[in-house]
Amino acid sequence: MTDLPKLFLIRHGETAWSLSGQHTGRTDIPLTPHGEDMARELAPLLAPVAFADILTSPLIRARRTCALATGDAPAQIEPDLAEWDYGEYEGLLTAEIRQTRPGWLIFRDGCPGGENLADVVARADRLLARLRRAHGPIALFAHGHFGAILGARWLGLPGEAARHMALDPASISILGPKPREADVPMLLHWNIVPPARMAYQNPD
Numbered sequence: 188m189t190d191l192p193k194l195f196l197i198r199h200g201e202t203a204w205s206l207s208g209q210h211t212g213r214t215d216i217p218l219t220p221h222g223e224d225m226a227r228e229l230a231p232l233l234a235p236v237a238f239a240d241i242l243t244s245p246l247i248r249a250r251r252t253c254a255l256a257t258g259d260a261p262a263q264i265e266p267d268l269a270e271w272d273y274g275e276y277e278g279l280l281t282a283e284i285r286q287t288r289p290g291w292l293i294f295r296d297g298c299p300g301g302e303n304l305a306d307v308v309a310r311a312d313r314l315l316a317r318l319r320r321a322h323g324p325i326a327l328f329a330h331g332h333f334g335a336i337l338g339a340r341w342l343g344l345p346g347e348a349a350r351h352m353a354l355d356p357a358s359i360s361i362l363g364p365k366p367r368e369a370d371v372p373m374l375l376h377w378n379i380v381p382p383a384r385m386a387y388q389n390p391d
Contacts, residue, residue: 190364190369190370191319191363191364191369191370191371191372192239192318192319192321192322192323192324192325192363193323193324193325193361193362193363193364193375194318194323194324194325194327194341194361194362194363195233195236195238195324195325195326195327195359195360195361196327196329196334196337196338196354196359196360196361196362197229197233197252197253197256197326197327197328197329197357197358197359197360198252198329198330198331198334198354198355198356198357198358199218199222199226199244199246199248199249199251199252199328199329199330199356199357200218200219200221200222200223200224200225200226200248200251200252200255200356200357201218201219201221201222201225201356201357202216202217202218202219202222202248202356203216203219204216204278205222205331205356206219207280208280208281209278209279209280210273210276210277210278210279210280210281210284211248211270211273211277211278212270212271212272212273212274212277212298212301213246213269213270213272213273213277214277214278215246215247215248216247216248217247217248217251218248218251218252222248222252222356222357223251223255225356225357226251226252226255226256226357227255227256228357228381229252229255229256229357229359230255230256230257230258232359232379232381233256233257233326233359234258236324236326237324238257238260238324238325238326239321239322239323239324239325240263240321240325240326241253241257241260241261241262241263241325241326241328242262242263242264242265242268242325242326242327242328243262243263243264243265243268243327243328243329244264244265244268244269244270244328244329244330244333245264245265245266245268245269246269246270246330248330249268249328249329249330250262250264250328252328252357253326253328256328256357257326262326262328265314265327267310267311267313267314268314268327268328268329268330268333269330269333270329270330270331270332270333271293271298271301271302271307271330271332271333271336272298272301272302272306273298273301273302274298274299274300274301274302275298275299275300275301276298276299276301277301292350293332293350294332294335294336294346294347294349294350295347295350304346304347305346307332307333307336307346308336308340308346310333311333311336311337311340311346312340314337315337315340315341323363331353331354331356332349334354334360335349335350335352335353335354336349337362338352338360338362338374338377339352341362341372341374342372342373342374343372352377353378354378355378355380357380358378358379358380359376359379359380360374360376360377360378360379361374361375361376361377361379362374362375363375
């Protein structure tokens with residue numbers, strides 16, 4: 188069996204909506220100035236890694252994080268890395284959604300007018316099927332909810348398990364093979380942030 192590559196999953200830095208907790212799917216919102224600083228803080232953590240490929244979501248918050256964190260290294264746009272399409276829930280807080288839909292959970296219920304869980308899982312599976320055949324390490328600049336789905340599906344877990352896998356803005360997670368069992372997928376590291384930013388931040 189082919190050895191698995193090592194994937195560096197990087198969530199974009201802070202935006203005005205990640206700060207407020209609003210669901211930010213396909214709205215192409217930029218990083219805040221602090222979000223740009225957060226992205227720059229990742230550069231020394233990523234610099235020692237000789238990436239075979241760098242892939243980024245087409246959304247500006249991920250592309251800008253990629254540029255700042257890698258020193259403008261060449262990167263490919265990967266449409267499958269885009270955030271969940273929230274449809275009618277775009278820009279809303281979870282509390283606002285639950286006013287009309289009590290108990291709503293995105294990882295179970297999806298979004299009217301946007302993607303449901305099966306849609307996002309299929310997108311993640313399609314991407315991972317290609318990446319498992321690649322030679323790493325590979326950097327993936329993506330988003331909170333989609334990144335959580337990637338982590339769950341890398342392990343072969345159902346998409347619902349992603350609700351337990353929050354990602355802070357400008358965090359690094361490493362998906363890879365189990366040491367000495369290179370065909371067994373593991374979460375080698377999850378949600379790494381500089382020590383000054385260890386406090387939890389909203390994953391939306």
